[in-house]
Amino acid sequence: xxxxxxxxxxxxxxxxxxxxxxxxxxxxxxxxxxxxxxxxxxxxxxxxxxxxxxxxxxxxxxxxxxxxxxxxxxxxxxxxxxxxxxxxxxxxxxxxxxxxxxxxxxxxxxxxxxxxxxxxxxxxxxxxxxxxxxxxxxxxxxxxxxxxxxxxxxxxxxxxxxxxxxxxxxxxxxxxxxxxxxxxxxxxxxxxxxxxxxxxxxxxxxxxxxxxxxxxxxxxxxxxxxxxxxxxxxxxxxxxxxxxxxxxxxxxxxxxxxxxxxxxxxxxxxxxxxxxxxxxxxxxxxxxxxxxxxxxxxxxxxxxxxxxxxxxxxxxxxxxxxxxxxxxxxxxxxxxxxxxxxxxxxxxxxxxx
Numbered sequence: 001x002x003x004x005x006x007x008x009x010x011x012x013x014x015x016x017x018x019x020x021x022x023x024x025x026x027x028x029x030x031x032x033x034x035x036x037x038x039x040x041x042x043x044x045x046x047x048x049x050x051x052x053x054x055x056x057x058x059x060x061x062x063x064x065x066x067x068x069x070x071x072x073x074x075x076x077x078x079x080x081x082x083x084x085x086x087x088x089x090x091x092x093x094x095x096x097x098x099x100x101x102x103x104x105x106x107x108x109x110x111x112x113x114x115x116x117x118x119x120x121x122x123x124x125x126x127x128x129x130x131x132x133x134x135x136x137x138x139x140x141x142x143x144x145x146x147x148x149x150x151x152x153x154x155x156x157x158x159x160x161x162x163x164x165x166x167x168x169x170x171x172x173x174x175x176x177x178x179x180x181x182x183x184x185x186x187x188x189x190x191x192x193x194x195x196x197x198x199x200x201x202x203x204x205x206x207x208x209x210x211x212x213x214x215x216x217x218x219x220x221x222x223x224x225x226x227x228x229x230x231x232x233x234x235x236x237x238x239x240x241x242x243x244x245x246x247x248x249x250x251x252x253x254x255x256x257x258x259x260x261x262x263x264x265x266x267x268x269x270x271x272x273x274x275x276x277x278x279x280x281x282x283x284x285x286x287x288x289x290x291x292x293x294x295x296x297x298x299x300x301x302x303x304x305x306x307x308x309x310x311x312x313x314x315x316x317x318x319x320x321x322x323x324x325x326x327x328x329x330x331x332x333x334x335x336x337x338x339x340x341x342x343x344x345x346x347x348x349x350x351x352x353x
Contacts, residue, residue, distance in 0.1 A: 001028040004188050005050070005156060008070075010059035012045055018212055019045045022059075025207050025217040027190065032182055034191045034203035038235070042212040043192045047158050050190065051083060052076030064155055082154030086161040088145045090133040096120070096144050097129035103152040119147040122181060139170050146178060150187065157182065157189040163198055175201040196236050200224075208232045225335060233271050233337070234345035238300070241345055242309045244270040244338065251338070254307040255331035256285065268338040274300065276333050277313040283328040287311070289321050303327060 005027040012020040020042045027033045035043040048054045049069060050061055053076055060070030063081075068074040090099050100116045107115065120126050123143040133141055142162060149157055162178075163171040179202050182189050191202055199206050200220045207217040208231075216228040227233035230241065244253035245267050251260040253270050255277070290310060291302030298314045301321065305311065313329065321327060 001031075003027070004029040004031075004064055005033075005190070006060075006062040007046075007050065008060045008062070010046070010049065010056055010061065010069075012042075012049060012054065012056050020049070021212040023209075023212075023214045024059075025205075025214060027188060027205065029188055030183075030186045031204040032179060032189045032191065032202055033205045033207065034193060034199040035207050035209055036193060036196060036199045036236070037209035038194055041209045043209050044160055046209070047160055047190065047192045050156075051081050051158055052079050080152070080155045082149035082152065082157045084142075084145050084149045084157065084159040084162045086164055088133070088138075088141045088165075090141060090144060090148075092133050094132075095129065096125070096131050096133070096136070099133070099144055100129075100147045100151055102148060115151055116147075119151055122150075122185075123147045124177070138166050139174050142166070142174065146181070150185065155188070157187050159189065159191045161193055162191070164193070164195070171195075172197065172201060178202065208235060210235065226337065227271070230269070230271075230339045230343035230345055233339075237273060238312055239271055239273045239345060240309070240311045241269040241339065241343060242272060242305070242311065243307070243341075244268045246338075251336060254305040254309055255311075255333070258331075258333050258336060260336055263336070263338060267341050269341055269343045270333070271337040271339065272311050272331070272333070274312040274314040277303075277311060277329050277331055279313065279315045279319060279327060280330045281328040283330045285329055285331075286326045287329050289323050289325045289327060292321070292323065301327070303329065 003026045008024050010020055010023045023046060035046060037043050045054060049056050056069050061068050068079055097116050100119055101112050104112045104115060120129055123146055125140060125143055163175055175198050193199055203220060205217060206220050206223045208215045208223060210231055215232050216223055224236050233239060242253055244251050246260050246263045247265050249261050251258045287303035287305050289301055290304045293300040297317055299317045301313050301315060302310050303313055
């Protein structure tokens with residue numbers, strides 16, 4: 001595959017406060033990437049820099065082989081980049097059709113009509129052209145915003161928290177619909193979000209950013225199952241770190257012994273996700289319920305091990321156990337993820353904008 005977007009050692013500050021620090025990543029043609037991180041971590045500044053709305057201080061941005069920021073600066077209006085905003089940014093006095101057609105002044109009337117009709121069909125709103133934005137639901141407005149951004153056939157599509165104003169169920173379904181539309185059109189896109197489920201549903205590549213630094217750029221599966229640091233692990237999923245010791249290709253911890261062929265002898269912290277522990281009444285390994293969170297079909301239990309360490313386990317909710325009850329459990333740690341003994345799962349909130 002061909003590298004289409006390359007961000008190299010990019011840094012950006014506001015005054016004396018660094019917002020983005022030495023970030024490097026690349027996106028292949030036709031891929032969808034996601035910048036994932038807490039509020040204030042610098043991901044929107046990074047997106048605005050790629051769009052051309054911000055000058056960068058160090059590094060470079062290369063789009064389709066063209067340097068657009070760095071040694072030279074290409075203004076935003078000449079980058080052929082589409083943008084979908086959090087608040088949709090539709091013109092309330094224009095119909096849906098005229099909103100979609102807004103950036104098509106280089107085409108004649110017949111070409112514009114064909115393009116608008118085709119895009120509204122693509123986003124599932126074939127009969128909405130004569131309506132106004134206030135007559136549409138939030139999900140429909142976001143579809144119109146997507147159609148408008150795609151109409152000029154941008155080289156790159158940028159999306160800044162595009163689903164954050166929608167309810168949870170619509171956010172999930174629409175994110176999968178948008179991914180399907182972008183893949184069908186072969187559009188290269190980059191999404192910014194603080195919602196990991198959106199990142200997993202949309203992206204081929206995910207970059208986890210905290211306080212202006214990118215900690216990992218990888219597939220969603222790798223980011224979740226092979227986090228590069230405890231900070232990444234803490235942000236992208238629930239879990240616990242428990243003490244372990246590796247000796248002679250075996251890891252020993254409060255959950256048992258596990259093969260550790262590729263780990264050097266040392267004391268470590270072992271990452272344990274809720275799905276790594278199974279409820280098994282016949283197991284000799286017991287843990288005490290010290291907390292529980294009802295989630296409808298499942299209950300997330302906090303379980304205290306005999307060592308005093310606490311792990312999480314998600315169990316179907318028809319197994320209803322009170323605080324203080326002892327459960328039989330067994331661990332299914334197939335892919336061991338370990339960190340240095342000093343590691344914690346605290347993912348820092350950032351104060352930058």
